[in-house]
Amino acid sequence: MSIKKLNIGIIGFGRIGQLHAQNIRRSIPEISISAVSDPFIEKSQAILENLEIPNSYLDYEELIAQKNIDAVLIASPHDTHTDIIKSACKANKHIFCEKPMSISSLDALSCKASLEHSGVKFQIGFNRRFDPTFSSMRKNIESGKIGDLRMVTILSADPAMPAKEYMKTSGHIGIFKDMSIHDFDMIRFLSGSEIEEVTATAAMLCSANKAGKAEFGNLDSAYTVIKLKSGALGMIQNCREAVFGYDQRAEVLGSLGMLSCENEYPSAVHIFRKEAHSREPVQYFFLERYAKAYVNELHAFAQALLQDTKPLLGFEDALAALLAAEAAERSLKERRPVKISEILPSS
Ligand SMILES: NC(=O)c1ccc[n+]([C@@H]2O[C@H](COP(=O)([O-])OP(=O)(O)OC[C@H]3O[C@@H](n4cnc5c(N)ncnc54)[C@H](O)[C@@H]3O)[C@@H](O)[C@H]2O)c1
Numbered sequence: 001m002s003i004k005k006l007n008i009g010i011i012g013f014g015r016i017g018q019l020h021a022q023n024i025r026r027s028i029p030e031i032s033i034s035a036v037s038d039p040f041i042e043k044s045q046a047i048l049e050n051l052e053i054p055n056s057y058l059d060y061e062e063l064i065a066q067k068n069i070d071a072v073l074i075a076s077p078h079d080t081h082t083d084i085i086k087s088a089c090k091a092n093k094h095i096f097c098e099k100p101m102s103i104s105s106l107d108a109l110s111c112k113a114s115l116e117h118s119g120v121k122f123q124i125g126f127n128r129r130f131d132p133t134f135s136s137m138r139k140n141i142e143s144g145k146i147g148d149l150r151m152v153t154i155l156s157a158d159p160a161m162p163a164k165e166y167m168k169t170s171g172h173i174g175i176f177k178d179m180s181i182h183d184f185d186m187i188r189f190l191s192g193s194e195i196e197e198v199t200a201t202a203a204m205l206c207s208a209n210k211a212g213k214a215e216f217g218n219l220d221s222a223y224t225v226i227k228l229k230s231g232a233l234g235m236i237q238n239c240r241e242a243v244f245g246y247d248q249r250a251e252v253l254g255s256l257g258m259l260s261c262e263n264e265y266p267s268a269v270h271i272f273r274k275e276a277h278s279r280e281p282v283q284y285f286f287l288e289r290y291a292k293a294y295v296n297e298l299h300a301f302a303q304a305l306l307q308d309t310k311p312l313l314g315f316e317d318a319l320a321a322l323l324a325a326e327a328a329e330r331s332l333k334e335r336r337p338v339k340i341s342e343i344l345p346s347s
Pocket of ligand 1 (some may be wrong): 011012013014015016017037038039040060075076077078080098099100125126127165166169170178286
């Protein structure tokens with residue numbers, strides 16, 4: 001089923017739905033946005049007009065029923081993803097789904113048959129794989145620049161706790177499935193190996209939680225130690241509040257050397273004064289830090305559809321990250337290392 005130009009419908013028009021819409025309009029000419037669906041779409045009328053999006057629906061089923069739509073981009077809260085995926089499969093619409101694919105691995109697995117039988121293409125929104133810095137790290141590892149990979153360390157912190165509304169609708173599924181999910185995928189991506197075992201510890205340390213203000217507060221800081229099938233080790237540091245901005249660093253140690261990447265800045269300027277050397281603050285959050293990655297991932301999705309090839313990442317990647325998150329949750333609860341095979345006995 002080859003397509004000439006991709007007509008897409010966006011389901012969920014909040015932070016990331018709007019960002020994708022803007023990126024498509026500005027930078028991805030091979031995609032056109034036919035419609036948007038959101039139960040609160042009236043709040044976004046001005047943006048719809050500005051982006052010249054012709055149709056909007058309160059109910060995503062109406063959007064999915066539109067014959068001219070080839071694919072849906074799911075950017076609604078986590079707990080809506082599974083039903084939308086199944087419904088899109090029934091209507092033969094290709095799917096780009098924001099992370100996490102589902103709120104549990106069981107839910108994700110319940111979509112497997114629909115995805116396989118319908119034959120629709122599915123891409124999960126692990127945008128960091130499309131970031132020029134992280135993809136360069138992967139290329140250097142793959143080409144053997146640092147020899148045999150031994151240790152992968154990821155440091156990932158948000159600048160501030162999410163808004164209460166986000167915590168209510170999406171963040172409540174917990175730090176491992178909401179936030180570390182990107183980092184589980186990044187460890188798999190950089191190492192090229194599957195996760196075998198997870199050991200996690202976490203705490204409530206951020207100011208909103210400490211002040212008891214976070215009505216829907218949950219664990220906000222975590223360390224996760226990973227054993228990979230290759231024998232290499234991984235470590236993820238997550239925190240929902242880094243006061244200086246979006247902390248996104250990684251370091252990979254191999255038998256022949258080391259790769260590291262630092263945070264990115266709005267400009268390359270260094271300020272040298274008698275008393276100190278300084279720079280502007282690091283990029284504030286995901287919209288700035290991963291601006292290129294968001295464009296690249298949708299460009300890749302469009303190319304897979306237009307050229308009828310398999311998306312670069314899909315269901316198995318979405319599931320693997322969810323399984324790692326569930327292993328981390330169990331490890332925290334039972335205070336022990338947890339194998340992925342305990343979560344999904346057949347893996
Ligand atoms: N890849 C990334 O870097 C990244 C960044 C942010 C968010 N996300 C993911 O994107 C999704 C949305 O997050 P967000 O930050 O944009 O949240 P958000 O709360 O800003 O937006 C969600 C939108 O979905 C709408 N919505 C609620 N129920 C709906 C339904 N049944 N059908 C259609 N729309 C519905 C809401 O009204 C809201 O406008 C989440 O899964 C989140 O994890 C990914």
